[in-house]
Amino acid sequence: MRRDYFTLDVTTGDETKPQITVSFDGPAKSFEDRLTDEAGMTLDTEQLDVTYRLHDDALTVGGSGVLAVTNRITGDFVLECNADAGMIDQLVSAARENDDNNADGRYQFSVTVNDHEMLSCDRDIFLVYNTEGDLLRQHSLIPSGVEL
Template sequence: MRRDYVTLDLRHVDRDGDRLPTAVLAYDGPSDLLEERLTDAGGDPLDRERVDVAFRLRTVDDDATGVFSLTNRMTGEFVVEVNADAESVRDLVDAARRDDDPDDADGCYRVAVERDGEAVASYEKRTLLVYDDEGGLLRQHSLIPSGVEL
């Protein structure tokens, strides 16, 4: 799937908000490709337990950029990926670290995939791994729940 089919829009990243910070991945490519990526081999939709979220830096400078991605945990295949600036991802991580998450939330942030303005998938997550340009995990910039060993 081409990255230029996807744009990243952040919502509710204010630290005083009462809604989960959300990364919206707006997709405008072929619909059959998106549907294929969002389902498993049996045709069932991927649930939040089978999707990982990561950000890989490509450049480390004042205008740092990278790739924000959803990955199928079972196969390791990219589900959706998009070019993003590091500052946006940092805003998402900072907002997800706030202390006042909604009580009914299963995660501390949400990733939504949309096509033509309609939600096609939504995942509440607690983990977002951030890697440097050489593939090293940047723990201080990542969301890693307590008790999770990597």
């Protein structure tokens, strides 16, 4: 799946839950297959991991990296898209600031396919890795009590 088929939007607000929206504008059938299990049902959100890997050493505006969604059960990539590091930093900061208001999850994650919402869920965990693949705990969302 080509990364240029995907666009990423991050919205944050004082009173609203931060949101990541990944939009796909490519061949729908092949991507929809990645979002479904063998029975044709949309993957359960508990089966998905959302992560970000930096391309350079700074999680700042202008920095670059890749947002990835993987199937936790199979390890298969569902999608990868290029993402500005500053947008990711804003998401994590907003999720931490609004933590008390977000009982159902720290941020909202959704995927649209050709303007049709395929997946939408509340998420608590968002892992950020450096260029070497090491977890950056200070830039990640890890609920208390979760051991990695």
